[in-house]
Amino acid sequence: MKSFAALSAILALAFTTNYQVSAFPAYASLAGLSEPELAAIIPTLHRREPQPLPLPQNDTSTKLVNDAAHPWMPLRQGDIRGPCPGLNTLASHGYLPRNGVASPNQIINAVQEGFNMEYNTAVFVTYAAHLVDGNLITDRLSIGGKTPLTGPDPAAPASVAGLSTHQVFEGDSSITRADAFFGNNHSFNETLFQQFVDFSNRFGGGKYNLTVAGELRYQRIQESIATNPNFTFISPRFFTAYAESTFPVNFFVDGRKNGTEEAGQLDMDAARSFFETSKFPEDFFRPAGPTGPKGINEVFKAHPVQPGKNMGTVNSYTVDPTSADLTKFCLLYENFVNQTIARLYPSPKGALRQALNVALEHMYKGMADPECTQLFPYGQD
Numbered sequence: 001m002k003s004f005a006a007l008s009a010i011l012a013l014a015f016t017t018n019y020q021v022s023a024f025p026a027y028a029s030l031a032g033l034s035e036p037e038l039a040a041i042i043p044t045l046h047r048r049e050p051q052p053l054p055l056p057q058n059d060t061s062t063k064l065v066n067d068a069a070h071p072w073m074p075l076r077q078g079d080i081r082g083p084c085p086g087l088n089t090l091a092s093h094g095y096l097p098r099n100g101v102a103s104p105n106q107i108i109n110a111v112q113e114g115f116n117m118e119y120n121t122a123v124f125v126t127y128a129a130h131l132v133d134g135n136l137i138t139d140r141l142s143i144g145g146k147t148p149l150t151g152p153d154p155a156a157p158a159s160v161a162g163l164s165t166h167q168v169f170e171g172d173s174s175i176t177r178a179d180a181f182f183g184n185n186h187s188f189n190e191t192l193f194q195q196f197v198d199f200s201n202r203f204g205g206g207k208y209n210l211t212v213a214g215e216l217r218y219q220r221i222q223e224s225i226a227t228n229p230n231f232t233f234i235s236p237r238f239f240t241a242y243a244e245s246t247f248p249v250n251f252f253v254d255g256r257k258n259g260t261e262e263a264g265q266l267d268m269d270a271a272r273s274f275f276e277t278s279k280f281p282e283d284f285f286r287p288a289g290p291t292g293p294k295g296i297n298e299v300f301k302a303h304p305v306q307p308g309k310n311m312g313t314v315n316s317y318t319v320d321p322t323s324a325d326l327t328k329f330c331l332l333y334e335n336f337v338n339q340t341i342a343r344l345y346p347s348p349k350g351a352l353r354q355a356l357n358v359a360l361e362h363m364y365k366g367m368a369d370p371e372c373t374q375l376f377p378y379g380q381d
């Protein structure tokens with residue numbers, strides 16, 4: 001909430017000092033803005049009709065993805081990268097726009113093409129992220145924040161972020177990124193990577209696998225409890241933290257290893273390549289079939305922790321019984337829609353409301369769980 005207050009202050013200043021409202025970037029989220037701010041900004045944006053979902057890709061075989069058509073390129077001034085090594089890599093190889101700003105459908109296509117992410121998982125995660133971090137009017141989402149790694153972007157107002165926005169999707173106790181409390185929540189952190197290597201040596205014979213994932217996930221939670229008074233680990237972060245611990249095993253291991261004893265064992269050179277430099281290893285083949293958070297329950301069961309948070313001091317972790325856990329997937333969806341989205345968009349109107357409804361519909365479809373009742377916080381039409 002702090003960043004929304006800061007943004008409001010900056011916008012108020014901008015209006016009274018004749019700054020161009022049209023400088024509001026097409027990729028900046030409208031979430032949390034007041035009605036006067038929305039009324040001033042939306043007419044300056046280039047609106048893009050909400051898009052229907054892309055079709056699932058039919059070819060889900062393994063194949064070379066670090067190919068001649070998708071060379072890795074270093075960042076240019078202004079290119080944006082963020083907390084997700086998967087999306088960073090897709091942008092640095094041109095599967096996503098290299099500037100790091102994409103439409104949700106481009107992301108859904110790219111994660112299937114480049115990493116063989118399973119279609120429904122891709123749809124659900126992408127539209128959940130777009131709802132809280134994207135711009136619903138321009139149909140654009142930044143895969144990072146306001147600050148490109150290569151230097152400040154003069155077009156981006158302070159506090160406006162995409163996927164790096166803390167607390168809605170990005171969260172605490174990441175495996176290679178520090179908690180936002182310590183100042184930088186999205187950049188590769190060498191100290192944390194050295195711990196990743198150390199745990200891989202101790203529990204994986206030098207490789208990162210699901211056994212390592214279970215130990216390291218627990219270690220990162222314990223570190224946040226002991227050092228971050230603002231640590232929070234409730235849904236949706238509770239889910240994404242466990243899911244993302246499996247992703248290096250499921251997505252970063254060469255697909256040709258499937259069925260061999262090297263399946264599910266990630267070597268440290270490949271890990272560093274993805275996490276630090278957003279680069280596919282030489283000659284990399286994507287996974288051998290459609291892939292999601294396989295192994296999430298094993299990671300959780302290694303050291304079960306219930307959702308909760310520190311209460312403003314270190315070592316004050318308190319379980320929050322209202323948060324969804326891994327056994328309550330429909331509650332994840334309900335809390336996300338009823339609380340998170342409703343807080344960010346209390347009373348949307350016109351094109352914004354229409355776009356929210358389309359994105360909510362897509363997210364629900366991606367969940368592909370008929371047991372969860374569909375919610376319509378902004379009516380049904």
Ligand code: HEM
Nearest residue numbers: 083084086111115125129170171174175176177244247251
């Ligand atoms: C489908 C669209 C995707 C979206 C919107 C997305 C978004 C995110 C976000 C916001 C985070 C930061 C969470 C945090 O640690 O605080 C994250 C982390 C992560 N993502 Fe993605 N992601 C997507 C797909 C992928 C794919 C396809 C992969 C693997 C190829 C991947 C791998 C990871 C990993 C390993 C992390 C954890 C990083 C760490 O803890 O250090 N993601 N993702």
Ligand SMILES: *[C@@H]1O[C@H](CO)[C@@H](O)[C@H](O)[C@H]1NC(C)=O
Nearest residue numbers: 054055056057058059109112
């Ligand atoms: C997948 O195959 C179906 C049936 O042949 C086809 O209708 C659909 O367009 C294909 N999807 C894509 C993304 O090409």
Ligand SMILES: *[C@@H]1O[C@H](CO)[C@@H](O)[C@H](O)[C@H]1NC(C)=O
Nearest residue numbers: 178179182184189190191192
């Ligand atoms: C990296 O993470 C560690 C542990 O959370 C933290 O102490 C350190 O300040 C971080 N380094 C940078 C450069 O952010």
Ligand SMILES: *[C@@H]1O[C@H](CO)[C@@H](O)[C@H](O)[C@H]1NC(C)=O
Nearest residue numbers: 145164166180181183184185
């Ligand atoms: C996350 O990082 C971005 C970029 O450094 C920063 O603007 C944002 O304020 C951070 N979030 C929090 C809550 O610290």
Ligand SMILES: *[C@@H]1O[C@H](CO)[C@@H](O)[C@H](O)[C@H]1NC(C)=O
Nearest residue numbers: 002180181182183229230312
């Ligand atoms: C920690 O939480 C407190 C209370 O919510 C807030 O005022 C403060 O800004 C937060 N600190 C950081 C660095 O996020």
Ligand SMILES: *[C@@H]1O[C@H](CO)[C@@H](O)[C@H](O)[C@H]1NC(C)=O
Nearest residue numbers: 203204205209210211212264
């Ligand atoms: C991880 O590697 C270690 C060491 O080789 C092994 O004992 C363990 O069974 C592996 N775990 C998985 C899930 O592959």
Ligand SMILES: *[C@@H]1O[C@H](CO)[C@@H](O)[C@H](O)[C@H]1NC(C)=O
Nearest residue numbers: 258259260287288289290291
């Ligand atoms: C890999 O091979 C195993 C059998 O060893 C199979 O069960 C699995 O579905 C295959 N595909 C992927 C993407 O792991």
Ligand SMILES: *[C@@H]1O[C@H](CO)[C@@H](O)[C@H](O)[C@H]1NC(C)=O
Nearest residue numbers: 331334335337338339375376
């Ligand atoms: C979400 O809102 C719907 C409709 O208002 C309500 O039926 C449901 O109980 C709410 N769920 C939660 C978890 O708040």
